[in-house]
Amino acid sequence: MSMGVVRGIFNNGIANITQKVVRILDQLLLVPFFLTAWGAEYYGEWLTLSIVPSILAFSDLGFGSAACNGFVLAYAAGDKQQAANFYKSGFWIISGSVLLGIVISFSIVIVGNYAGWFAKAAIIASDAIWAVTLMMASKLISFYTQLAEGFFRGARRAATGSFLSSGNCLLNIIVAFVVLYMGCGVVGFAFSHFVISVFYTIFYWFLGRRMITFDGLKGKFVRKDIHMIMSKGIAYLATPVWQSIYFQGTTLVVRIVLGAEAVAVFNTVRTVCRSVNQMFGIINAAIFPELQFEYGRGNLLLVQRLFRIAVCLSIFIGFIGAIVLCMIGLPLYYWWIQNALMVEPMVWNIFMIGVFMNAVWWTSVVTYRMTNQPKYFAIASTLISCLSVGICYVMSEKLGLAGAALATTIFETVMVVCILPDACRQLGLKVSDLLGTYRDLVTKGTK
Template sequence: MAANAVGQATTLLIQLISVPLLLHYWGAAYYGEWLLLFTVPSYLTLSDVGLVAAVSNELAVSAAQQAYRRTIVLLSSGLVAVGYLSLLSTTGLYTLLSAVPYQQWLRIRLITEEESAWTLIALMLYVVLCLQQELLSGVYRAEGRYATGRLWITATRLVEFLIMALLVLLGGEAHRVAIAYALVRGVSLLGMSVDCRRRFSWVKQIHPRYVEWPVIRELVSPSVSFLVFALANAAVLQGSILLIGALLTPVHVVVYNTLRTLNNAIRQLVGVVTFSIWPEFTLAISQGYTHTAIDLHRRACQLTLWLAVGAIAGLELMGGPILHYWTQGAVQAEQPLFTFMLLATLLYTCWNTSATTLIAVNRHQSIALSFLIGSLGALGLGAVLMPHWGLVGLAAGFVVADAILVWVVLRQSLRLLEGERMKELFQSIITDFGWIRQVKQLHRPTNSVAKEMEP
């Protein structure tokens, strides 16, 4: 949890600083065009077809069972398969962009065509390197060093941001920033690979000769479901930006993205809990420790709900002054847009936390499809409402979709957690705080231990 807290705090810090920095040095219009360009290569995160997450889950299970022959095969096969898929997807996307007037479609006028081309190429390479590094971080998770893997990626993002800020301060433009991102990520991936080989002897045996395609075929179903999750997230994140760019203006893109960044601070806060319990769910459920899994689910839902409620209440009261100070008055906490976005964040927190039980053991196929349908439905409803309500229409679409997903996901999670009931779950979330006292007692030394600790 500490490693995830550092990671989320770093992400939040980067977002809080980068928005006013880029608004000041690039201006709202140029910054909006950068966001639109960044959106296009982001779809390459789908090119792994969900293999990164599925292989990482299986690596954790195999390592826990000390089946190191299988871990070698899994990692070797995963790295090669993700590499092939990335190459194919990158080639296809570049060919498509070369054949269509994407600058005209996205209304990009300040960034020249040549700069746009270099920006897109560098960002495509950057996304491919991110996928490889995310898969390699699964080695640390499998070996019980989850925190080390997260800190590697956190440090990489921090260095990327510092170099980006330096380039912008020196007058650097979009394509130079994109190239710097790719270079930093490549160096970090190389360093992580060397560190894994030094720490874990079995990683030294990773080689293409251990690639076994039947192992990959076994993971097709959970992998495709992770792809569906990624498609749904892309619809929520990149799809909403593209929809606003098509129906409104780049300035509206900046307004929505800034308000969403503030909302994402809450999602990143609760992500500290969900990402931390993911490895524990994998072990508890796969080894049949149902009672442990039920306790984890209750405490995770309780923590994320109350954290989200407190943070949302704080932003509802202080969001206006925070935005005014943060963006120097360039973006305001428009109402009821801001309230609708906060409500969608609360609902998303509820179902996303519960979904971790299913995701951790590759049993998330049905909820992945529900998430995709809900996301596309939210965009469709937003497209209908935006001409009349503006950005509020898009936010309202996500509120409706997330409210439905809360019910769908909870039912699926409780079906996996045999013996758990909806009523008992709600009672535990609202009233059961005795575990906090138990945790304190676990960390409080007894009198005999305390005496032994005395000099």
Template sequence: MSANVYGQIVNVLVQLLTIPLLISAWGIGKYGEWVILSAIPAYLIMSDFGIGQIACNKMIEKETVGDGKGSIKIYQSLLLFNLLGSLSISIVFIGIVHLFEIYKSLGVESIDSSVVTLIVFLQIIQVVLSLQSNAFLSAYKCLKRHAEGAFLFHSIKLFEWGLGISSVLIGQGVLGFILFMIVGRLIGTFFMYFKLLSHNNDYRINLANSSVGIIKKLIVPGVTFMSFPLGISIMLQGMTLIIGAVVGSAGAGVFNALRTLVRVVIQGVTIINQSFWPELTRAYSKGDYGFLTKLYNRSIVLAIVMAAFGGLGLALFGELFVMWWIDDDFLFDFEVFIYLLFGAVVSVLAQPAWVLLVALSKHFSLGLFYLFLSVLSLIIAKYLVGLYGVVGAAYSIIAFEVGILIISYIMAKNLMSSLK
């Protein structure tokens, strides 16, 4: 829990400090363009097709029943898939970005096309490194060193952010910002890897034990798990792209700033879920359904408490915080803010149910619903943003979160009943 608290402090610190610093250095227009550009390659984080998290579940299951060799084979197969899959998709992706210049229709106008292509390429490298550090974190979980792995994983983010912000403070633009961040990510990832080897050298990068057959077995549950990060990206980055195309980059910047603030509530409950997730998997693998039920019920109680206090606190003091956080000239739209906050609270309440389903690899149907509702919400948002402006995106997000809340708890209830 303490390691994950540290991780969320890092996330909040990075998000809350980055926005005012970048707006101050670049202006709201260029900041909005950065938000749009960073939204494009964010979809590549799903280029492992969800196999990463499912592989982690299976590795923990193998270690729980004493099959260490089986866990190593899954780990090395994951490394191979990450390397080949992410690189091949990245090559195709950057070719599309360069040839069709899709960023121009999304509101990016002040940055030269060749620089945009280079920025996207560098962000792709950052994503590939992130996928590998996720694989290392799975190994730490298998060795029951989740706290240490989480600490190192989040420290990488803090280090790369620190280097990125230092580039802005010395006058660098968007290109320098992402380049400095990649240097930080690279150094941190290597440190995390060598620290892992000091605990167990079997988790070295050795693709000789990788297996295509293992990857094939992980594809179906992995693809359905991918529905969650893909759906989240559609809801977050997709909304940004729509607002940028319809309203402009300044509107995208305002939306992103307010959305970042309200998502602090979601990140709070994520602390609980990240700690409970591997323990839910272990309890299920051992058949300890009593402990599994206890963990699940306590996660629900904690989610309700955090949603209530977090939502109320932001509702009362959110505007004052934004004025202090960015500056008095920032266009604070209270209607957009309060609707986004409501959607965040609903998301917090839904998390315990869908995390239970994913931790037990019982998420197939929910994944399909999640992806379907996110795409539907994005389609609706395009229409609503045209009618109501930025607040139209908030309406669509609320509808999505309420739908997921209802569906996830129905499925979780049926699952718990079957275990009894």
């Protein structure tokens, strides 16, 4: 393995860890400051108003990802004409998404004002309207960073892009402190967020664009490229869809069948489980840019090796994490929640089995973004998440909270069966190859 690949994986890992630290600071530091500066009711109304801009942010995750991944694969393969085509088509498709978002945003504001939604809030109606408008505009402008991320990955500077993203988040935190300290309300906060979004997007775009070159080639509109971006963009949108169905759907089922206290237990234990998943997220973020670039170059043997190492490492971490949580996790959980809730050991251990099963398939999902082939995962994950909600309802009625825990473990197990073999197939591997030696892997790859 070349030192350039190793260095890239290391830098990407550090950049992703930095991102997670900054996001944790965002959650830990700003919330109490918001409550102190605005009060619980005012802040609660702001969180409610923020729902619409947050949902709007999902609307470009598909098209931006499809255009970005297509661009990176073409650029890495040396096909700069195709890369220029994806650049041009992606830019205009995203611009179309922005225009559509503007229409939707204005419609929401007009309908909301006419229906009196803003007048019912603790925040002054005019302030609420301006704040929502500015936050939606901030989200729309950031659509362009999806494609711009491809510039950094194409130039093998993905870590630089991640550090810039962390810097932007950190700047938002600092400015938020200043704005709140000055006594500004939601309009001042939203305006500061909007200004930062505009300047950051412009800076991020032009810095990334300077890192790549098309050797004087001009991009062309090609119908199949546009069709590909649109169709695969819809498939990429399945990620927030299946996650919403699975996480929110099972939570709603537990609330309906078992009550509010069971929801508190269910979600807090699942939060503990997701803490182990954060490690898999770091692994994915570290290897993905290098995997995609090498795949675009046609270096399949190196891609297979990196994929095998990453998946096996995730399985090992998941196994150790599940064992540790089974042995000492429950006392730590009680300390964390100040003994406010009670969890049966059997229920806890069922959840921990799900932690291990999640480790088996989660890292393999990187294959679908790497190859820009998200269709199978989109269909499978959405169907399985819908199935899990139904299973959760039936099992919760029969077994109580243990049934809900069992439903989450069944979901993770079915995902292993459906996702891991297909992800391996995408790279010309079998599941058994993951457990083989590197020599076996190379031998199979050269046949």
